[in-house]
Amino acid sequence: MNALWWFALPVLLLPVWWHRRKRVQSQAALMATARFLPRTEPKQTRVWRWSDPLLLLVRCLLLAVLIAWLADPVYPWRGDTVVVTAGADKVWVEREVGQAGLAGAERVTLPAAQALSWLHTHEREWTGDARLLVLGDVPMPATKPVFGRAVTVRTQPTVLANVERHVVIASARPQAWRRLFAAQDGVEKIVVDEAPGARTDLIIWDRAGAPPATLRAALWWVTNPAAFPELAKARTLNGLQYADSARGHLWHHPAWPPQDVDAARALLDTWQQLHIGPRPYTLPSQTFAASKGANAPAPSGALRDILLAILVGLFVLERSLAHARRR
Template sequence: MSSMSAYWWLLLPLIILPIMWLRQKRESSLRQSLATAKFLAAASPHMVQVWRWQAWLLLILRCLLLLIAIAYLASIFMRWRGDTVLIASGSDSAWVEQQINASKMQDAKRMSFCANISCDIQSTQILYWLEQHQSWWKESARLLVLGDANQIRLNAQSPQLAQALEVKVRPPSNANKQEKTKPADHYIALHSDRAAAWQHMFTAFAAAGRADHNYVWQQAPDAQTELVIWDSTQAVPQNWKTNSKAHLWWLSSSAGIVNDQATEEKHPGLQSLADGKTFIKQFKTAESRYWLMQSGSDWPISLNDRQNAKKLFEAWQVMSLKVQDYPATSFTLPASKNAIPLQQQENTRDVLLVLLLCIFALERILTHVGRR
């Protein structure tokens, strides 16, 4: 119910009305004669209110009825926000002020967005969020989005907004450019008597594949480990299983980690390696994938076997492929007259309407039964 206006909640004190109505002293029309009353001393009659479960239930239903009615009214409020500047958390303040002054939006309301609850908007997809919540703003409002290239993600399609949108992305600094050119670190936990041969194979990866990878070799896996290589006839110890967060394991057939819970998967990249005397079967569990080295495989691949090294490297890259971010660039979108505000995914308005009708029906039924 994030689209509710705060002003409608000022009607919450109306919930006191059902409580006051049921607390009023009402004289019951039911009279019962007691045969022993003539033996009692005369006394003036007085009223005593007795709360029954029907009264409590009726009170709860009427309070819920008012509460849901207020929530429903708040979910269909009129557009009320004006010009707004949406700023990515952690943006350079001097650059932000410069862009706001250039757009002549000094008097506009400012809102921050990030993934944490400390920001006004909890979202990393600000353009998609704006498209979903465009009913918050007047059609005449202007929207200005400011942030770095990695903080503003592009959607598959340009957002369709009823308001004019301007996105300004801060150009990367020299330090950021140098950081992007830095080779990516890949942490690999290795247990083998042929450690030098394995390292030579990854050198072949750099020659046959991409040379911008920096391989960090570990004696034991930890939270940073991406790949675990267990080239031993012994079983994998328990601490390797618990400490490793790797999504891919290279194992010998006697490692003892692939059990009945793992399902075999076909991988085209691995099947093409059979021609080079490298036989690998892939298994999958809920946590990780395992490449099981079959007996007779020529492991590790020699440094001169660049053809099979390239095939194995490409298969590994497919397994460890990460989601690619497509950072946005500065652009401007005029207001779209054909934009249709999309409904909230949680369908809050429909749920509230159904609850309102159900509780109203229960309240009427209970009131009618109580009168009888």
């Protein structure tokens, strides 16, 4: 939509019209010998004259720069570029850059989740022969990226650090719940604490009575819904009831605690997907070919600061010239 501002260029005719002088009709003075000449009607001659041509030029430039600032143009100025995700292995990056022949290319370091979207946003800033290489642990996007130019992605999954999930079990049958966490695998480690604290991620409330009102946790697994009035209006998903409360998120299932390994894994997977969040999956290394059907990215505003500075300078100059004219 910003490009539509270029249709406003005809407004540059306004200062031209404003600075055009009015036509002046010259006065004819009769000479004594004019009575011997044939009588003719006087003629008018239209002459274009301009007042303050320097001020006119500045005002035209001011309007032109204003329109350009609103249109947000993009000038292709970037050459070969290597986008490196934050935390990527430096030795591996240097090896990949050398193999691609981009040792002298510009390097941009970005968070992994923003690498592909940043390329799409700034795509119009690269020259036609520029090569683009993305290195690092780039997460798999929800949809396949489409670029107007070829983009090569080389990925190296980051070794995930161990993550501790602190759990408090308030139950007369704690061993039944401890067996549940034996099905947990991967980099996440379940730590069962005796009492809740600031690091508690989950409280399993397997008691008939309600917990203390001051007890808080991000998530509660509840076996007795009567102890939590909020579950009376809970929504249900695959038999799992869930609701929000002042204590935290509440989950309830009538078949808890799980009685077999499959049910335990299903509950842990649900915890991972709905509450903790899915584990990131690294995008496979590949090259995205240029697509003619790629949508033109929105203007990135790369020149707006420069145009704004020019606009302010021209405005100050225009005001100075206009003031000097009136003196």
